[in-house]
Amino acid sequence: MNWSPEAMSMIEAAPPAVRPMIRRKVESIAAERGLAAISSEFVTALMADRHGEKAQGGSETGTELDLAPYFAREDGDPLTSAFEATNDVHVFADGQTLTSGQAANAWAETERAEPTAGRPRSLYIHIPFCRSRCVFCPFYANRWSDEAGGEYARALVREIEQLAETPLGQAPLDAVYFGGGTPSDLAPEDLSAVLAAIHDNLILADDAEVTLEGRISGHEPDLTRSALDGGVNRFSVGVQSFNTDLRRSLGRKASRKDALAFLNRLADTQAAVVIDLIFGLPGQSMETWQEDLRCLDEQTSIHGVDLYRLKAVPGSVMEEMMAGGRLPCRADLAESAALFAAGVEAMQSFGWERLSIPHWRRDVRKRSRYNSLVKSGADCIPIGCGAGGRIGRVRFFQTGDLGTYLAAVQEGRKPVASAIQLAEHCHTVDRIAAELERGHLAATGWAEAGGPLAAPLDAVLAQWARAGLLSQAHGGYDLTVAGQFWSVQMGSRLARLVQSMREEPNVAVR
Numbered sequence: 001m002n003w004s005p006e007a008m009s010m011i012e013a014a015p016p017a018v019r020p021m022i023r024r025k026v027e028s029i030a031a032e033r034g035l036a037a038i039s040s041e042f043v044t045a046l047m048a049d050r051h052g053e054k055a056q057g058g059s060e061t062g063t064e065l066d067l068a069p070y071f072a073r074e075d076g077d078p079l080t081s082a083f084e085a086t087n088d089v090h091v092f093a094d095g096q097t098l099t100s101g102q103a104a105n106a107w108a109e110t111e112r113a114e115p116t117a118g119r120p121r122s123l124y125i126h127i128p129f130c131r132s133r134c135v136f137c138p139f140y141a142n143r144w145s146d147e148a149g150g151e152y153a154r155a156l157v158r159e160i161e162q163l164a165e166t167p168l169g170q171a172p173l174d175a176v177y178f179g180g181g182t183p184s185d186l187a188p189e190d191l192s193a194v195l196a197a198i199h200d201n202l203i204l205a206d207d208a209e210v211t212l213e214g215r216i217s218g219h220e221p222d223l224t225r226s227a228l229d230g231g232v233n234r235f236s237v238g239v240q241s242f243n244t245d246l247r248r249s250l251g252r253k254a255s256r257k258d259a260l261a262f263l264n265r266l267a268d269t270q271a272a273v274v275i276d277l278i279f280g281l282p283g284q285s286m287e288t289w290q291e292d293l294r295c296l297d298e299q300t301s302i303h304g305v306d307l308y309r310l311k312a313v314p315g316s317v318m319e320e321m322m323a324g325g326r327l328p329c330r331a332d333l334a335e336s337a338a339l340f341a342a343g344v345e346a347m348q349s350f351g352w353e354r355l356s357i358p359h360w361r362r363d364v365r366k367r368s369r370y371n372s373l374v375k376s377g378a379d380c381i382p383i384g385c386g387a388g389g390r391i392g393r394v395r396f397f398q399t400g401d402l403g404t405y406l407a408a409v410q411e412g413r414k415p416v417a418s419a420i421q422l423a424e425h426c427h428t429v430d431r432i433a434a435e436l437e438r439g440h441l442a443a444t445g446w447a448e449a450g451g452p453l454a455a456p457l458d459a460v461l462a463q464w465a466r467a468g469l470l471s472q473a474h475g476g477y478d479l480t481v482a483g484q485f486w487s488v489q490m491g492s493r494l495a496r497l498v499q500s501m502r503e504e505p506n507v508a509v510r
């Protein structure tokens, strides 16, 4: 189906992981309505409809708020049946999508404004290339080539220099994160050039965390050297599984033996090394998952790990392979819950320290500073094609089209394609998301807790405690293992509740 450029840039305002899903949804509604092309007016109208919706399944009437849709089931195992499964991956406050012109103006205003002193801040640099595509991944954008990588690195340097000429670019940075795509696919000299541009033009806090994300194959010792010489002090490696057969079925080339040798070599440097492991993969059993965790603990000397659940991405290569019988099915909800609980149990038995629900460490070098900043709504400046960031109450999204990006930077324009102006209550939602991520709800400190939100909030949290998702602790609530598994769904419900009470502060609760 044909999309107008304006409509397409509105889709780019969504996080990359959900763009394909939104796109298919919009196209299916357009097809139902007999449209041959999708305009920005059509997308705006759909979004207005969505923003007009009340809490999922809710029945607010303007005078009464029914809390039942926010409650969890109390008549089953909370780990497997507290809520219906959803595709929620993040807790977001609602917001108003800006047109590309409004987004450009919002950025111009943002970069000119004097940044608030003392406010934590990070820089996100997106590398939208991979040498090959992993079947489970929604983030693949462009195939890597050395020529394209060199030209792209030069554009990043220029964008960093342009940022440095603004007041925003002169505020100290607490964290820098190279994400992708595959940043470890950059040529060593290109990575050095980008790191030098950061050090020469921007201000890093004394203890700034500088992370290079990547994978095992293609990350050679000379890249490690360039990274360390340029100030990288943290490597984040997507391992997903140590099981060689499982890795190969996902499109990963390195064997278990190669993966272990690589990680232990990296861990011998002064930098922190953290990896991702995924549970719920097609063909992964409880035994292979537990074997992965034992391998992590016993056979690596790395400092931290993030344990993530495989997310379903409708229309992804993996889903197509599963549908065509070329891959076994991924874990269902009950199996994923069991794998999650087994992961928690194993990490506790190994004695690793838990920083937040997915993040574990056995060495203080793993700080996870960038992740904590982003999860708590701190400012994050986007750099690169397809990068997303946030300053204050505005989320910015840079164009995902490589040609458009290179041309914009060449012309000295910030390549922002779209933006979302977050609702006023976003700081409360940020705080909820950060507390959920850490596994403890202080609740009483939330901005609206003393206002109209207090009664419904108390009622929902008390019901979740009865349902086995929370337990009272330290004047608030700790998330149980079941609560940890459902934390994103809980956060989405609380975000909707905050929004509901903002819109109808005088509503009665029933």
Ligand code: SF4
Binding pocket: 129, 130, 132, 133, 134, 137, 138, 139, 140, 180, 181, 182, 215, 238
């Ligand atoms: S390397 Fe990373 S970004 Fe690229 S396809 Fe694989 S998982 Fe996705």
